[in-house]
Amino acid sequence: MQRVTNSSSSPSLLNDSAKPYAGHDPLTSPASSLFNDFGALNISQRRKTPNPTASEFIPKGGSTSRLSNVSQSNMSAFSQVFSHPSLGSPAAAGLAPGMSLSAGSSPLHSPKITPHTSPAPRRRSHTPNPANYMVPSSASTSVNNPVSQTPSSGQVIQKETVGGTTYFYTDTTPAPLTGMRSFKNYHRTACRTEGQIIEVFPNYHIYPPTAPHVAYMQPKANAPSFFMADELRQELINRHLITMAQIDQADMPAVPTEVDSYHSLFPLEPLPPPNRIQKSSNFGYITSCYKAVNSKDDLPYCLRRIHGFRLVNTKCMVLVDMWKKIQHSNIVTLREVFTTKAFAEPSLVFAYDFHAGGETMMSRHFNDPNADAYFTKRKWGQHDGPLPRQHAGLLPESLIWAYIVQLSSALRTIHTAGLACRVMDPTKILITGKTRLRVNCVGVFDVLTFDNSQNNNPLALMAQYQQADLISLGKVVLALACNSLAGIQRENLQKAMELVTINYSSDLKNLILYLLTDQNRMRSVNDIMPMIGARFYTQLDAAQMRNDVIEEDLAKEVQNGRLFRLLAKLGTINERPEFQKDPTWSETGDRYLLKLFRDHLFHQVTEAGAPWIDLSHIISCLNKLDAGVPEKISLISRDEKSVLVVTYSDLKRCFENTFQELIAAANGQL
Numbered sequence: 299m300q301r302v303t304n305s306s307s308s309p310s311l312l313n314d315s316a317k318p319y320a321g322h323d324p325l326t327s328p329a330s331s332l333f334n335d336f337g338a339l340n341i342s343q344r345r346k347t348p349n350p351t352a353s354e355f356i357p358k359g360g361s362t363s364r365l366s367n368v369s370q371s372n373m374s375a376f377s378q379v380f381s382h383p384s385l386g387s388p389a390a391a392g393l394a395p396g397m398s399l400s401a402g403s404s405p406l407h408s409p410k411i412t413p414h415t416s417p418a419p420r421r422r423s424h425t426p427n428p429a430n431y432m433v434p435s436s437a438s439t440s441v442n443n444p445v446s447q448t449p450s451s452g453q454v455i456q457k458e459t460v461g462g463t464t465y466f467y468t469d470t471t472p473a474p475l476t477g478m479r480s481f482k483n484y485h486r487t488a489c490r491t492e493g494q495i496i497e498v499f500p501n502y503h504i505y506p507p508t509a510p511h512v513a514y515m516q517p518k519a520n521a522p523s524f525f526m527a528d529e530l531r532q533e534l535i536n537r538h539l540i541t542m543a544q545i546d547q548a549d550m551p552a553v554p555t556e557v558d559s560y561h562s563l564f565p566l567e568p569l570p571p572p573n574r575i576q577k578s579s580n581f582g583y584i585t586s587c588y589k590a591v592n593s594k595d596d597l598p599y600c601l602r603r604i605h606g607f608r609l610v611n612t613k614c615m616v617l618v619d620m621w622k623k624i625q626h627s628n629i630v631t632l633r634e635v636f637t638t639k640a641f642a643e644p645s646l647v648f649a650y651d652f653h654a655g656g657e658t659m660m661s662r663h664f665n666d667p668n669a670d671a672y673f674t675k676r677k678w679g680q681h682d683g684p685l686p687r688q689h690a691g692l693l694p695e696s697l698i699w700a701y702i703v704q705l706s707s708a709l710r711t712i713h714t715a716g717l718a719c720r721v722m723d724p725t726k727i728l729i730t731g732k733t734r735l736r737v738n739c740v741g742v743f744d745v746l747t748f749d750n751s752q753n754n755n756p757l758a759l760m761a762q763y764q765q766a767d768l769i770s771l772g773k774v775v776l777a778l779a780c781n782s783l784a785g786i787q788r789e790n791l792q793k794a795m796e797l798v799t800i801n802y803s804s805d806l807k808n809l810i811l812y813l814l815t816d817q818n819r820m821r822s823v824n825d826i827m828p829m830i831g832a833r834f835y836t837q838l839d840a841a842q843m844r845n846d847v848i849e850e851d852l853a854k855e856v857q858n859g860r861l862f863r864l865l866a867k868l869g870t871i872n873e874r875p876e877f878q879k880d881p882t883w884s885e886t887g888d889r890y891l892l893k894l895f896r897d898h899l900f901h902q903v904t905e906a907g908a909p910w911i912d913l914s915h916i917i918s919c920l921n922k923l924d925a926g927v928p929e930k931i932s933l934i935s936r937d938e939k940s941v942l943v944v945t946y947s948d949l950k951r952c953f954e955n956t957f958q959e960l961i962a963a964a965n966g967q968l
Contacts, residue, residue, distance in 0.1 A: 512850045515843060525858065526851035533731065537654035541598055543589070553588070554640040557647065560590035560601060570605075580723060580739075581746060583607055589652055598654075599633060602739060604646040604746070609637050614748035616756055617717070621741040624715055628708040630728065630738045635745060648742060656728040656736070659774075663693070664724055664783050673784035673793060687801060691781065695802050696836075697733065698778050702809070703830060703837045704735040705774065709767055709823045712740070718763030720744070722770035724777065761820065768821055772813025779806065805829050861920050867957050872896050878963065888952035894933035894942065895923070895949055926950035 507513075525531070543564050547555060552572075553563050566587040584605040591598055621632040633649045672686055686692045705722070712719050720743040728736045748756070773786045776794055779802060780786075785794035791814075798807050809829045812821075827834075871892055877883040884893065899919055902910040922929060926947040933942040 508850060509846070512846050515847060525854060527847075530848070530851055533655070540654040541589075541652070552641075557590065557601065557638055557640045558636055559593050560599065560649070561593055562591045563601070564589040566600065580721070580725060581742060583746065592649075598652040600630070600650045600652040602648040602650065602742065603641065604648075604742075605641075606643055607646040607746070608644050609646055609745070611748055611750065613756065614745045617744040617748070618741060620715060620717055621744070624711060624717075624740075626708055626711045628704045628736055629711065629740060630736045632741045635741075646745070648739070648745075650738070653728060653730050653736060656730045658738075659724040659727040659729055659735075662729050663778065663781065666781075669782045670784040672797070673780070673782060673787075673790045686781065686797065692797075692801055693778055693781055695806060698775065698802075698806065699830070699833045700733050700837055700840075701735055701778060702775060702826075703834055705737070705771055706823055706826060706830070708735075708737045709771065713764050713767070713823055716757055716760060717744075718760050719767045719770075720763055722767055722774060724774060724783070727774070765821060768813050768823065771823075772810055775806075775813065776810050779810070805831065860924065861917065864920055864924055868892065868896065868953070870960060871953075871956050877960075888956050891933065891942065891944065891949060891952050892956065894935065895919075897936070898931065898933055922946045923949055923953065 544562055545553060545564055547553070550565070550569075552569065553565065555561060555563075557563065566589055569586055570584050581604065586603045586605065588601045588603065589598055590601050615635070618632065618635050622634075625631060630653065631651045633651065635646070635648050638645055638647055669691070705727075709719060709722075719737060719740060721737065721739045726737065726739045728738050730736065744756075776798070777783050777786050779798045780794045784790055785797070795807070795810070798810060809826055812826065812829070871889060872884065873893070874884040874889075875881065883889060899916050904910045919931075923946050926949075928945050928947055930943055930945050933944060934940070935942075
């Protein structure tokens with residue numbers, strides 16, 4: 299009556315076709331009923347009395363005399379594992395003569411556990427199958443090996459197949475807590491309360507399948523089911539590497555080791571030469587950028603240094619305080635501004651949030667020298683090149699609208715706060731990921747251009763600056779549409795607009811014209827909202843879909859973090875050379891059970907002796923251990939002469955007690 303179970307519900311590290319095997323089903327009854335149930339068995343006419351010492355309980359090649367000669371003193375080492383009081387009694391000893399639950403110190407040779415003996419086939423599926431546990435008990439149902447005693451009301455006949463022999467017994471497992479009904483209890487309750495919704499939950503942690511709305515968004519059919527997507531993982535790793543990057547101070551002595559409360563400076567762009575005369579085209583000063591760690595909170599920040607600047611009027615700090623209050627998803631937040639002489643000259647430093655892996659819009663989209671070929675003046679007799687088209691030299695319109703929505707949202711927040719951006723330039727717009735924009739270096743101009751005429755009203759000129767922001771936004775959009783900075787030059791404007799008219803929608807053309815054309819009235823960034831129209835909802839939908847995908851990846855890593863902590867605790871127990879001056883500590887008592895469980899997890903082999911590696915088996919067993927389910931498993935010693943039948947709840951109790959013993963010793967409480 300062996301039952302072969304094939305599982306394809308979870309991915310494996312090996313070919314699933316090579317792993318069908320026969321084995322015994324793990325039980326869901328507690329360890330306390332195991333020996334009484336086997337002692338009360340009376341199965342068919344072929345076997346009138348229980349025979350727990352039959353050959354199916356001993357691995358092939360094992361010696362019966364080895365089991366009978368095991369010292370009874372070793373029984374006490376594992377007496378605490380099983381909660382049944384009859385384990386240490388003569389009745390228990392008489393139940394299984396010649397068998398011992400302790401094998402003493404394990405031998406050093408490799409284990410010979412195979413999928414036929416130790417692991418159960420059903421452990422590789424996501425959820426238990428209640429149909430395997432329900433055996434008809436009515437008189438009209440034909441059973442090959444009927445049980446001599448009829449179970450009482452509320453009891454269910456269970457079965458277990460060991461070595462080809464099927465045993466039937468009465469399950470006396472107490473009912474679980476409300477709201478966490480087991481699967482076999484679900485069937486019994488459903489019969490009594492027909493029409494009522496019964497909540498059924500697994501009694502251990504499992505990995506649910508991917509949500510349907512996320513599964514249909516996956517472009518790859520072979521995406522990992524236990525771990526996050528490779529693309530997202532690589533992006534995060536790159537960000538971590540950039541965040542932890544450091545320099546060799548001997549190679550760059552010009553970089554100070556500490557600036558104010560910041561240390562571990564790392565240049566984010568090439569440092570200007572010491573004798574450089576030309577200044578930045580944006581700010582009118584020589585600038586440099588560093589990544590640094592603040593010693594106050596140990597967080598990384600981006601430091602923008604203005605070389606050779608002396609802050610004369612501190613009233614500009616009113617504007618700096620206003621910038622600090624702005625928190626927006628498309629703006630790099632300004633944290634503080636301070637002066638320093640750590641660079642051997644007076645410098646003004648702006649501290650911003652650090653976004654690892656960000657690159658400027660200039661380097662992402664305007665770094666191709668051939669992109670300006672359409673606007674370059676040609677010699678007499680030469681004709682213009684082919685007209686660029688979308689997806690063939692020009693950016694897709696959907697990407698341009700995605701940028702417009704983000705930049706206009708940032709401007710709207712800035713203008714609502716009574717400030718002006720003044721850095722709407724491709725060199726000051728950061729792109730992280732694929733399409734995420736952030737406006738960088740905000741507030742720099744407000745400090746550099748502050749003069750005494752603004753003492754009474756620092757916000758007097760903000761209205762003019764806000765109008766200039768709209769023109770700058772129009773230039774950025776036109777440059778993106780032409781995929782060239784040459785298109786925003788005055789002599790190329792007409793040619794650039796013709797290019798936009800041919801390749802893009804009228805809404806994009808009208809938006810650019812509105813932003814670049816002088817109006818007789820004060821304009822607002824809200825005026826372009828009707829031109830964006832329903833495209834705003836498209837961007838909102840894309841952002842929410844992206845959020846769903848990332849949440850799905852996060853859900854996988856939540857379970858993986860819990861399993862890692864479980865393995866870390868297990869690793870501190872297994873194979874410990876010595877504890878409390880006892881070199882055999884890890885080989886005796888509860889620790890020996892955990893060692894066998896480690897072999898059950900990682901060291902199984904096939905019939906041919908090849909390693910049997912199944913990631914789903916490892917994850918399933920660890921989840922059951924973490925929850926302490928009443929399911930039974932058989933652990934075989936490395937010499938294949940002892941078989942220990944334990945439940946995951948027993949293993950969890952041994953695991954927790956042993957680890958707490960280590961913690962107490964580490965804290966000096968022993």
